Amino acid sequence: MTERGWMEPIVERVVTQVLENHAGQLRTEIVRRVMEEIAAQPATESPAAANSADLARAVSEIQLGTSQKEILKALLDGCSSYAARVALFVVRGGNATGWQGRGFKANDAVKDFALDPKATAVVRVIGDRTFVSAPTADLDGRFVQDFGAPAKGEGRFLPLVLKDKVAALIYADAGTNGDGQLDGGALELLVLSTSAWLEVSTLRKQTA
Incomplete structure (x- = not known):
């Protein structure tokens, strides 16, 4: 057996043990860092509705997911507390296809809806891998x-980045009535926390 051959099982076993032993610590650390980020935000950027306790619970729910489906569902549920309408689109080969929605008059219609890959906002969020606030025209x-168009004339796209690639998009807006909420800061924290936890979960599965 080559040197690489006999070492691989040892390395995999050790990495798995370390991940299993520290999974709880990782959850705690992510929540702690989220709370630090919230505390560092100016009061004007952190509406009362988006208090730290609510966000901590939302992050904890995401981390309780044991499968990618459960984690993404928890992300959507959490985001729905900070935006009137939210939808998750899975990205494959540069194309974004609807998975689930919350807050739409027809949530089921979001499933399998293919976003126009040439739409300005879609191009920006996938190409730049950054949060995008876009006018309705984009x-x-x-x-x-x-x-329906967002009543406040703005939609947000947030990329879920895994291994330096955009794996999914979260779309969010304040709804079509003009009285819905849209807390971009809370949404960003939830998406970033989900990206981090999915990376940990993927690594654990690869070394299992």
Whole structure:
């Protein structure tokens, strides 16, 4: 057996043991860092509705997921507390396809909805791998037509980045009535926390 051959099982076993032993600490550390980020934000950027205790619970729910589906569902549920409408789109080969939605008049219609890959906001969020706040004109025209334009004239796209690639997108807005909420800071924290936890979960599975 080559040197690499006999070493690999040892390394994999040790990494697995370390991850299992420290999974709880990782959860605690992520929540702690989230709380630090919240505390560092100016009061004007942290609405009363988005208090630290609520965000901590939302992050904890995400980390309780044992599968990718459970984690993403918890992310959507958490985001729905900070935006009137939210949807998750899975990205494959540069194309974003709807998975689930919250707060839409027809949530089921979000499933399998294909975003226009040439829409300005979609191009920016996938290409730049950064949070995008876009006017209605930069959103997918068919999406706006089918689900209604955001009343406040703004939609947010947040990339879920795994291994330096955009694996999914979260779309969020304040709804079509003009009285819904849209807390960009809370949404960003939830998406970043989910990205970190999915990375940990993926590594644990690879070394199992």
